[in-house]
Amino acid sequence: MSGLSVRDLRVVFDGFVAVGGVDLDVPAGDVRFIIGPNGAGKTTLIDAVTGLAKATGSVTFEGQELLGRKVHKIARLGVGRTFQTATVFEELTVLQNLDIAAGWARGPLTLLRTRKGVPPEVEKALETVRLTGVRDKPAGTLAHGQKQWLEIGMLLVQNAQLFLLDEPVAGMSHDERDATGELLGQLSKDHTVVVIEHDMDFLRRFARTVTVMHAGKILSEGTVAQVQADPKVQEVYLGHPVEA
Numbered sequence: 001m002s003g004l005s006v007r008d009l010r011v012v013f014d015g016f017v018a019v020g021g022v023d024l025d026v027p028a029g030d031v032r033f034i035i036g037p038n039g040a041g042k043t044t045l046i047d048a049v050t051g052l053a054k055a056t057g058s059v060t061f062e063g064q065e066l067l068g069r070k071v072h073k074i075a076r077l078g079v080g081r082t083f084q085t086a087t088v089f090e091e092l093t094v095l096q097n098l099d100i101a102a103g104w105a106r107g108p109l110t111l112l113r114t115r116k117g118v119p120p121e122v123e124k125a126l127e128t129v130r131l132t133g134v135r136d137k138p139a140g141t142l143a144h145g146q147k148q149w150l151e152i153g154m155l156l157v158q159n160a161q162l163f164l165l166d167e168p169v170a171g172m173s174h175d176e177r178d179a180t181g182e183l184l185g186q187l188s189k190d191h192t193v194v195v196i197e198h199d200m201d202f203l204r205r206f207a208r209t210v211t212v213m214h215a216g217k218i219l220s221e222g223t224v225a226q227v228q229a230d231p232k233v234q235e236v237y238l239g240h241p242v243e244a
């Protein structure tokens with residue numbers, strides 16, 4: 001497994017450079033946090049990787065070029081993504097949401113039929129995202145954190161290998177954050193995880209490596225301790241380097 005590799009990535013909106021020549025390597029099994037002030041280009045970077053924003057340069061995952069491919073083709077190559085607001089079918093149960101993601105439900109009638117058992121991969125995803133106990137509840141009745149986990153479960157049954165998570169813990173309770181952090185660690189055993197986050201406490205506890213973006217470029221990269229000690233990062237966040 002070779003992970004995610006981005007070379008000279010550029011995204012320009014009507015002359016405005018949102019991502020201005022980014023090189024990024026996320027090795028397989030990493031839990032990489034991408035941070036940076038508002039407007040730094042973090043979401044646009046992920047949009048480019050997933051085919052939602054037109055970009056130039058190169059993005060490969062497991063050696064396959066992603067740029068220029070359609071969104072669904074990129075998803076089929078194992079790239080999964082969540083958004084700041086969970087996109088689950090609220091009226092359908094947790095299990096039905098997973099069925100749809102896995103491609104088993106071919107239409108409304110399939111969903112109404114009595115189930116003859118749960119496929120092992122769905123069972124495993126339910127366990128991983130801690131939703132086994134609520135599998136027959138409508139997704140709309142889930143707690144905020146559980147909806148985010150259901151989205152992650154949907155990516156798991158789609159066989160995503162790379163998880164790109166956009167602010168997964170925004171609005172979560174303390175306990176939900178802890179559970180999500182543990183989930184990221186568990187996912188990284190056999191997946192690559194990239195998280196966009198503003199929550200510094202969550203980052204300090206669960207990031208393995210950090211990339212800091214600013215004004216469409218990479219400002220700093222390393223462990224949490226390394227980027228925190230970088231005067232360039234302190235300048236952007238505090239307006240001045242931290243006194244020794």
Ligand SMILES: Nc1ncnc2c1ncn2[C@@H]1O[C@H](COP(=O)(O)OP(=O)(O)OP(=O)(O)O)[C@@H](O)[C@H]1O
Nearest residue numbers: 013016017018036037038039040041042043044045
């Ligand atoms: N579709 C678009 N058209 C024009 N400009 C855009 C578009 N999408 C993003 N931008 C601009 O590109 C820049 C980067 O936006 P982006 O959302 O990637 O930043 P971000 O780092 O994710 O910020 P935040 O932390 O606030 O989510 C911003 O100045 C934004 O206004």
